[in-house]
Amino acid sequence: MKSVKYNNLGEFIQALKREGELKTISHPVSAVLEISKLTDSESKSPGGGKALFFEKVKDSPFPAATNLFGSSRRICLALGVENLEHLGDRIREIIRMSPPKDLRDMLGMLTTAFSVSRFFPRKSRVKVPSCQQVVIKGDDINLFDLPILHCWPQDAGRFITLPLVITQSLSTGKRNVGMYRMQVFDRKTTGMHWHIHKDGSNYFNEYRKAGKRMPVAVAIGADPATIYAATAPMPRNVDEMILAGFIRNAPVAMTRCLTCDLEVPAEAEFVLEGYVEPDELRREGPFGDHTGYYSLADDYPVFHVTAITHRKSPVYCATLVGRPPMEDCYLAKATERLFLPLLQTVFPEIMDYWLPWEGVFHNIVIVSIKKEYPRHAQKVISGLWGQGQMSFCKAIIVVDETVDPKNPIQVMQRLVDNFDLTTDIVNAQGILDVLDHSSPFANFGNKIGIDLTDRIIGEPLRNPFPPVSMPEKFNEDALLSGIQAACKGVLSLRILRDDTARRNRILVLKVRKAAGLSGSYFAEQLLDADILQPFNLILFYDSNVDILDNSFILWKLFNNVDPGRDVILRQGRSVIDACKKGPEEGHDREWPDELSFDVNPFNARKEGYIR
Numbered sequence: 001m002k003s004v005k006y007n008n009l010g011e012f013i014q015a016l017k018r019e020g021e022l023k024t025i026s027h028p029v030s031a032v033l034e035i036s037k038l039t040d041s042e043s044k045s046p047g048g049g050k051a052l053f054f055e056k057v058k059d060s061p062f063p064a065a066t067n068l069f070g071s072s073r074r075i076c077l078a079l080g081v082e083n084l085e086h087l088g089d090r091i092r093e094i095i096r097m098s099p100p101k102d103l104r105d106m107l108g109m110l111t112t113a114f115s116v117s118r119f120f121p122r123k124s125r126v127k128v129p130s131c132q133q134v135v136i137k138g139d140d141i142n143l144f145d146l147p148i149l150h151c152w153p154q155d156a157g158r159f160i161t162l163p164l165v166i167t168q169s170l171s172t173g174k175r176n177v178g179m180y181r182m183q184v185f186d187r188k189t190t191g192m193h194w195h196i197h198k199d200g201s202n203y204f205n206e207y208r209k210a211g212k213r214m215p216v217a218v219a220i221g222a223d224p225a226t227i228y229a230a231t232a233p234m235p236r237n238v239d240e241m242i243l244a245g246f247i248r249n250a251p252v253a254m255t256r257c258l259t260c261d262l263e264v265p266a267e268a269e270f271v272l273e274g275y276v277e278p279d280e281l282r283r284e285g286p287f288g289d290h291t292g293y294y295s296l297a298d299d300y301p302v303f304h305v306t307a308i309t310h311r312k313s314p315v316y317c318a319t320l321v322g323r324p325p326m327e328d329c330y331l332a333k334a335t336e337r338l339f340l341p342l343l344q345t346v347f348p349e350i351m352d353y354w355l356p357w358e359g360v361f362h363n364i365v366i367v368s369i370k371k372e373y374p375r376h377a378q379k380v381i382s383g384l385w386g387q388g389q390m391s392f393c394k395a396i397i398v399v400d401e402t403v404d405p406k407n408p409i410q411v412m413q414r415l416v417d418n419f420d421l422t423t424d425i426v427n428a429q430g431i432l433d434v435l436d437h438s439s440p441f442a443n444f445g446n447k448i449g450i451d452l453t454d455r456i457i458g459e460p461l462r463n464p465f466p467p468v469s470m471p472e473k474f475n476e477d478a479l480l481s482g483i484q485a486a487c488k489g490v491l492s493l494r495i496l497r498d499d500t501a502r503r504n505r506i507l508v509l510k511v512r513k514a515a516g517l518s519g520s521y522f523a524e525q526l527l528d529a530d531i532l533q534p535f536n537l538i539l540f541y542d543s544n545v546d547i548l549d550n551s552f553i554l555w556k557l558f559n560n561v562d563p564g565r566d567v568i569l570r571q572g573r574s575v576i577d578a579c580k581k582g583p584e585e586g587h588d589r590e591w592p593d594e595l596s597f598d599v600n601p602f603n604a605r606k607e608g609y610i611r
């Protein structure tokens with residue numbers, strides 16, 4: 001695969017076609033739940049399936065495309081590399097040429113190293129840029145003309161899911177491009193779902209404090225590097241368009257909007273021009289999110305459209321997010337690989353890292369380090385919790401450099417062999433991703449660090465693990481009956497690890513919570529049960545969870561567990577409550593529903609799915 005520079009989305013779609021990566025659907029489809037259902041099954045097929053091109057969308061004159069980035073091959077095609085590691089290698093080369101002295105310098109280095117070179121966005125020289133071939137203003141503006149998707153049954157409406165939201169800092173004049181979903185409220189207004197910790201929100205706060213209207217422009221559909229760049233966690237005040245230029249190896253051509261004072265990618269498919277009022281908020285959501293759950297409704301700013309401009313024959317592009325693996329996993333993988341060298345400028349001891357998809361990017365990271373001194377792992381854990389969007393991370397596991405953090409078998413081995421529940425846990429509190437639902441508090445909660453590195457001189461040794469007697473082979477029926485006699489509500493079990501030569505023996509249970517059978521009931525009974533003494537790590541799940549599905553139980557574990565509340569430790573043993581939580585567990589916030597197409601949206605309220 002050669003490095004390719006696409007000028008616009010159309011060129012990328014053509015490339016996907018040539019490469020056999022695009023499926024065309026020529027019969028008319030509905031943007032309400034039908035495109036999303038087709039996209040869901042396509043992106044869940046092995047390897048991420050194909051990109052989908054919907055030639056005819058009911059009630060819209062425009063075609064739509066989904067799943068454009070949703071496979072290892074397509075994300076590489078999109079970013080013009082044979083392997084995502086090559087992106088990191090290119091960044092490493094830049095760092096080698098001008099190594100930063102410290103964190104501040106690293107951020108500065110990003111701007112200068114990229115901008116002095118040929119990546120700085122440039123003004124389009126075309127008289128009528130393609131994104132403005134058609135201009136719609138005033139009463140003709142109607143967002144419902146676009147094939148904007150209603151993605152999941154309980155979504156509050158239609159959402160623009162792949163927008164490049166362009167804003168400018170009031171204080172520095174610097175541009176920010178971020179991807180924040182937008183709920184269509186009516187013909188001319190949408191929500192603006194920038195989370196509280198994001199740069200878009202930071203810029204908005206400047207306008208809010210100054211009581212000024214904020215100009216906002218939204219590009220939908222651009223060359224793939226530009227789309228990706230909007231999702232990348234660039235440091236504040238570093239223009240994502242420079243990153244796009246770096247990836248494409250050529251600057252992004254920009255043009256000025258017609259009704260607001262901002263620049264947008266000149267070759268975008270659609271542009272929504274408009275503004276956000278400093279003091280206007282509106283209920284936004286719920287929306288089927290990339291966590292695999294509906295993100296809860298909340299108040300967000302409102303975007304007013306003053307003009308829609310588009311190409312003569314534009315393609316609307318969208319993504320469907322949901323329980324991983326979905327398209328956004330591949331965008332996140334690109335970020336993981338691209339940002340490793342940048343992270344290493346601040347933490348040179350970090351050898352590699354992995355954000356498992358089941359952790360939906362903010363729940364868990366596994367990091368390998370070159371350990372040099374006592375408690376080095378704790379230093380890395382604390383450092384990462386203060387680092388950009390890594391600070392949302394709920395759990396950090398640190399392994400030695402001899403372990404490949406991207407290899408789940410090796411990491412599991414370390415966990416089984418090394419993890420001493422009495423010495424290896426670092427507890428903390430801090431900010432959490434807005435989408436976290438496990439904490440009883442919004443945006444804030446408990447975190448856990450786990451140090452699985454080998455102990456070195458100067459560090460207290462792990463406790464020797466007491467000998468346990470375990471039958472040669474458990475009779476699972478007898479074990480289940482014994483557990484059920486000791487603890488009501490246990491439905492089934494799975495023995496995950498039972499090797500007595502290893503430090504940790506792990507059991508997974510399926511339970512039915514009910515009145516009087518809350519998380520703490522199960523924790524107490526399970527820790528007390530004599531029959532369970534050979535197991536020192538017991539995880540329990542709700543009755544609707546397939547405990548034989550490894551990916552599913554990890555996803556539930558990472559999403560549902562508040563490490564401060566749900567990891568119950570007693571004398572070197574632990575029970576972890578990976579179930580849904582409610583007031584019985586001290587969780588008074590709403591708990592979101594899981595995404596499913598099986599719920600009829602019109603019956604959902606009756607069935608109690610929509611509160």
Ligand SMILES: Cc1cc2nc3c(=O)[nH]c(=O)nc-3n(C[C@H](O)[C@H](O)[C@H](O)COP(=O)(O)O)c2cc1C
Pocket residue numbers: 161162176177178179180181193194195196198199200201230231232233234319321328331389
């Ligand atoms: C498909 C997709 C949808 C996203 N939706 C949102 C969103 O609604 N709100 C948000 O704050 N971040 C969202 N993100 C993550 C941001 O795009 C990402 O954190 C980005 O770095 C934010 O940029 P900023 O730091 O410049 O604000 C989304 C990412 C993807 C890939």
